[in-house]
Amino acid sequence: MSRTKDPGVRAFLIDRAAQMLRARQPISLRSLVAGTGVSTMAVYTYFGGMDGLWKAMRQEGFIRxxxxxxxxxxxxxxxxxxxxxxxxxxxxxxxEPDLYRVMFDANFDLEDPQAADDTLHSLVHAVQRGKAIGRFRSNVDPLTLATQSWAIGHGLVSLVATGPLPREALAYGIPMLTALFVGAGDDPDSCPQSVERGWGRLLPEPATSRRRQVHDPQDTP
Structure with a gap:
């Protein structure tokens, strides 16, 4: 009788491999499971080998x-x-900084490329809604604008998560996205408020910090 696969073991191996990458530890079949109580055979059972593990790591990043x-x-x-x-x-x-690094490693194919495309499509749909009500010009290509906004977020978080910038630098997303959307036709008076609400709702500290720096009367000589 075949044993039922435990999704917890699969998730554990994915997370462990990602953590080892972040720590710049060499990853092999044996080092991956060393001291975990999981056998090397589990890598074949759940992924078909190490190449399958890398594919699964990329896929898991997009799933999350x-x-x-x-x-x-x-x-x-x-x-x-x-x-x-x-x-x-x-x-x-x-x-998910560990999986984030693996998501864009094109050396390994995705198990389901459509899952990655779907994440971008959610942004495309928002652009289409914006065009429908006149926030963006009618000649704006939704895929292009969605990709450009994604690129801003990707660039900023790459510099913060893996590079030299502090987390507070994420506040630069507000003026960068505002400039992008105004350039696509949005109203320069209402656009900054929309961007600040969207960016600040999920990243309150950087957005609040930025507003305080701009408006705090104590900063005025």
Missing amino acids: LAARLSRVTMSEDPVQDLTSLGAAYVTNALD
């Missing part, structure tokens, strides 16, 4: 990202929602 994006509550303001989805992307990367 999709779950995070799905928890973003949509409003009547598509610009705010587009920004909120970007903020959710950033917070997911900060919460």
Whole structure:
């Protein structure tokens, strides 16, 4: 009789491999399971080998990202929602820094490429809603604008999670996204409020810090 696979073991091996990568520890079949009580055979049972493990790690990163994006509550303001989805992307990367590094390793194929495309499509849908109510120009390509907003979030979180910038630097997302959306046709007066609501709702500390720096009377000579 075949043994039932335990999804907990599968998730454990994925998380352990990601943590080892972050710590720059060499990963092999034996080092992965050393001291865990899990046998090397489990890697073959759940992934078919180490290459299958890398594919599963990439896939898991996008699965968790999709779950995070799905928890973003949509409003009547598509610009705010587009920004909120970007903020959710950033917070997911900060919460899952190990898997985040693996998600974009193109050396290994995804088990389900459509899952990655679906995460971007949620941003595309927000842009389409924005076009429908006149927030973006009619000639704006939804995929292009969604990709550009994704690139801003990806660049910022990469510099914070894996690079030299402090977490407070994420507040730069507000003026960067505002400039992008105004350039796509949004109203320069209402756009900053939409972006601040979307970005600040999921990243309250950076957004609040930025507003305090701009408006605090004590900063005035």
